[in-house]
Amino acid sequence: MASTAPVPGFRAVVPAGGAGTRLWPLSRAGAPKFLLDLTGGGRTLLQATVDRLLPLTGPDGVVVVTGARHEGAVRAQLPELGPGAVLAEPSPRDSMAAIGLAAAVLVEREGDVVIGSFAADHVIDSGPGFADAVRQGVVAARDGHVVTIGIAATGPSTALGYVRMGPSLGLADAPGARAVLGFTEKPDEATAAAYLATGEYRWNAGMFLARAQVLLDHLARLQPELHAGLREIAAAWDTGRRAQVRDAVWPGLLKIAVDHAIAEPVAATGGLAVVPGDFGWDDIGDFAALRDLLPGGEVRVLGDAADVLALDAAGSLVVPGTGRTVVVLGVPDAVVVDTPDALLVTTRAHAQRLKAVVDALRDAGRTDLL
C-alpha cells in the first residue's frame, strides 16, 4: 500500500506565471489560467496543484512564485499558506529565475532540502501515480541527480518537449528512475510518433526535482551571474532589505527557461534522471484540450449547462460566462466562449491559433481585452 505520509525534507515550488493566451478570452493577463477553475470542480488550477502537493510536503512545505500583479489573488486563493510561502517577482524573468529564487530562499531558510517544481496550471488525475513518482523522484534527487518526471504520452504532440530515457539508475527506493539521454523540444509529428514507437520517450512537463544545493551549484557553473543575483536577493529576502535588494537586482537577471539553463546542459553531461510518471496529465494547452477534460456528452459546458442550447453541435465546447443563453446551431466542434467584454467563436481545429487573435487585439490597441 502506498504511503500517505509527507516526504521528509521535501519542499514543493509552484511557479505560477504565464498568460495562457491560447485560452483567451477565458484567461487574461489579469486572470491567468492558474487562477481559474477550468475543470468545473470548484478549485482553481493553482488550488488543485497545492492540494496535490501539501500531503507530500506537509504543512508549510509549498512555496508559490508569482508575479507581483497576482500576489494578492494567489494569497486569497491559498489562505492555508503562510505569509512567507508566496514569493512575488517584480517582473517576469522566465522559469529559471522563478525556481532559482525559490531554491535560494529555501536554502537560506532550511538548508539543503529537496525541491520539486510543479507548474500551477496543469491538471493531474487524483490517483496514487503522482505521489509515487514524486517519492521516487525525491530519492533520485537525494542521490545527487536533477530529476524530471516523464509523462506517459497520449499521442505524438508537437507542442511539448520529449525526454529520452536511458538505463536504470539501480536505486532500491526508486526502481523507476533512469538516466536521461537527451531532450527534444517540440518535434514534428512524424518524429514524435517515431519517438513514441520506441517506448523510450516521455513528455517533459517541466516537473523537476533536485536538492536545492545541487540545483544552485549547477546554476553557479552554467549561469554564474544569474546565480549570484538570485543568491543576493535570497539572502535579503527575509530581512528588512528585501525590497531594496530585489528591486535593484531582479531587473538585470537573465531571462531563461529552466530547461535551457539546467536540464539540457546537465543531461548532456549525464547528470539528469527521469522517473516515469504513471498518472493522467494535461497542460490544457488550448480549448480542444479543455473540452476533452470536461465531463459530459457530445457537447461539453464549462459553467451552467442550463444556459446552453446546442443543436447539431457534436464535439463542441461552450463556456457561458455572462448568464446569457448561448445557442449553437449546426456548428460541429464549435468553441464558444462568452465573457462580459469579449466573445470568442471558433472551432477545435483552430484552437491553437488563439495567439494570432491576441496579437491582433494587441496590434489594434485593445490591451484592455488581454
Next chain:
Amino acid sequence: MASTAPVPGFRAVVPAGGAGTRLWPLSRAGAPKFLLDLTGGGRTLLQATVDRLLPLTGPDGVVVVTGARHEGAVRAQLPELGPGAVLAEPSPRDSMAAIGLAAAVLVEREGDVVIGSFAADHVIDSGPGFADAVRQGVVAARDGHVVTIGIAATGPSTALGYVRMGPSLGLADAPGARAVLGFTEKPDEATAAAYLATGEYRWNAGMFLARAQVLLDHLARLQPELHAGLREIAAAWDTGRRAQVRDAVWPGLLKIAVDHAIAEPVAATGGLAVVPGDFGWDDIGDFAALRDLLPGGEVRVLGDAADVLALDAAGSLVVPGTGRTVVVLGVPDAVVVDTPDALLVTTRAHAQRLKAVVDALRDAGRTDLL
C-alpha cells in the same frame, strides 16, 4: 421621365405583424423584424416602407395595421402619421383581417379609394421601379382587378409563392399589366427552376392592389362572416364605440391569409392581374439573406464593425449588439448574433433552422427569450 407626384385616390396599407422567428435573437416577439434597422441605413424596415409609400399616396395616405402590443412603438417610429393612421388589432387574425379592416375603415372614411398592401418588413431598392409598378397597379385596380406585383425572381426559392403570368390586359396606362393564370405556394426547387425557365413566373410578395370596394365585394362573396365582422368594426372605428365593437367582434374573426381568402379564388375565376415589378426586393427571410443585403466584404457586420475581429471567416455575418468585442476565428459562413440576453452561433447553411431553436426555447419555458 417618371412621375414623382402622388397617385390620386391611392392609399397604402402596411400590415406590420409577424414574429420573424428566423431572425431570432435579433427579432423577438416584443421587437419584431419590422421595428428593426436591419440594413444599417438608419431607418427601420417599417420606417423605410412608409418612406417609400408616402410620396405615392401623399401625406396621410398610409395606414399601418399592427398588433396592440406594438402600437406604441409603431407610433413612436412614425411621428409623421396622424393618430388615425395606425390601426391596432387586439390579437393576430392573419393578413385578411388586417387588410380587410384597413379597407373597410378607408371606405368609411374616404369611399372607394384604391388601396395597396405592402408588408412592413421587406426591403426594396430605391430606384424608380417600385413606384412605376405601383402606378401601373393602381391603373389595373381602377379597372376592377385585384392586382399583385410580381417580383423578378433571383433564384428558384422554395420559401416563396409563385404567380404565373398570362396575356396582357391591354391597358394603355399599365402596359405591363397581365392576367394571372394561377398561384403556387412554395414549390420544390426543381419545380421552381422549371417555372423560372419559362419566363412566365414571378414571385408573389404579398403586394396586392385593388379598389377597396372591389376587395370588400370579393370578401363578402368568399368569406361573408369575416366581411360582416370587419364592416361592423369599421363602422364603429372612428366613433366612441370603437373599443366596444372591436373587442366584441374581433376575437371571432376567421384567421386566414389574403392569398387564400381572395387572391387564389379570384385568380381561379380570372379576376386577378399582375404587374411585373422591376426592382430589387428581399423579405430578409433568414440571416443568410440579411448578410447578402449588407454592404461590405467577406465579413459583413450589422452594427459597429470596430467591435468585430474576424480571421478566416469569409462569408460571415456578425451582429455585435452589446458593445462587447466579438472574435470569429476559422469559421467560414459563421452567423454570430450577440444580444444582451441571448447569443446565437450558427452558419449560413443552417439559417433556415432558427424556428427549431425558437421551438426548443419555448418548450423549455424560456418565453422570456422569445
